[in-house]
Amino acid sequence: KAGVTQTPRYLIKTRGQQVTLSCSPISGHRSVSWYQQTPGQGLQFLFEYFSETQRNKGNFPGRFSGRQFSNSRSEMNVSTLELGDSALYLCASSLGQGDTEAFFGQGTRLTVV
Amino acid sequence: GENVEQHPSTLSVQEGDSAVIKCTYSDSASNYFPWYKQELGKRPQLIIDIRSNVGEKKDQRIAVTLNKTAKHFSLHITETQPEDSAVYFCASNTGRRALTFGSGTRLQVQP
Numbered sequence: 528k529a530g531v532t533q534t535p536r537y538l539i540k541t542r543g544q545q546v547t548l549s550c551s552p553i554s555g556h557r558s559v560s561w562y563q564q565t566p567g568q569g570l571q572f573l574f575e576y577f578s579e580t581q582r583n584k585g586n587f588p589g590r591f592s593g594r595q596f597s598n599s600r601s602e603m604n605v606s607t608l609e610l611g612d613s614a615l616y617l618c619a620s621s622l623g624q625g626d627t628e629a630f631f632g633q634g635t636r637l638t639v640v
Numbered sequence: 641g642e643n644v645e646q647h648p649s650t651l652s653v654q655e656g657d658s659a660v661i662k663c664t665y666s667d668s669a670s671n672y673f674p675w676y677k678q679e680l681g682k683r684p685q686l687i688i689d690i691r692s693n694v695g696e697k698k699d700q701r702i703a704v705t706l707n708k709t710a711k712h713f714s715l716h717i718t719e720t721q722p723e724d725s726a727v728y729f730c731a732s733n734t735g736r737r738a739l740t741f742g743s744g745t746r747l748q749v750q751p
Contacts, residue, residue, distance in 0.1 A: 574738075581739075629738075633683050
């Protein structure tokens with residue numbers, strides 16, 4: 528079965544712009560989580576969506592937002608981009624209930640110039 | 641919320657030696673503890689996981705132990721090989737929230 532798909536793979540944006548990233552989870556998975564990964568900072572949790580509802584949220588400013596559609600696909604939006612937003616953004620999908628494995632997408636590498 | 645601490649941040653071993661990475665968690669409701677391996681430029685991938693109803697699990701050269709009383713779990717890699725070089729992340733979950741990850745351990749296996 529198809530894995531987790533993230534688009535685009537690479538993005539270059541200018542400070543002040545906004546960006547939308549997309550994540551298509553594994554079929555049947557209802558949970559999509561987003562993480563920001565920067566060198567030396569590990570996997571910083573942004574938010575999790577389950578059945579179109581934001582179930583958990585990390586400690587990121589309001590410029591970071593997301594949503595999930597009825598087919599479980601999720602989008603993440605970052606407005607008013609800052610240089611510090613340059614990172615690899617990973618999404619992970621899982622069944623979302625009970626102790627189940629999370630599968631990661633390849634990530635979107637965002638560079639803000 | 642949950643907090644997961646991971647040590648050490650870097651680990652260098654000789655090929656054939658063992659490597660141990662340790663994590664502690666804070667939420668006593670956590671019941672699922674996976675370990676992910678991330679090679680350079682690639683996505684994190686699950687290598688082993690353990691649930692709270694067992695104390696140890698082994699898969700070839702990799703083993704994980706869990707001490708629920710002390711709230712810590714560890715990854716053990718025996719007979720390390722150069723291809724084991726990567727960043728390893730521990731994580732925890734209650735089943736009703738996203739995984740909380742440790743800060744990662746960069747393992748370097750010297751040939």
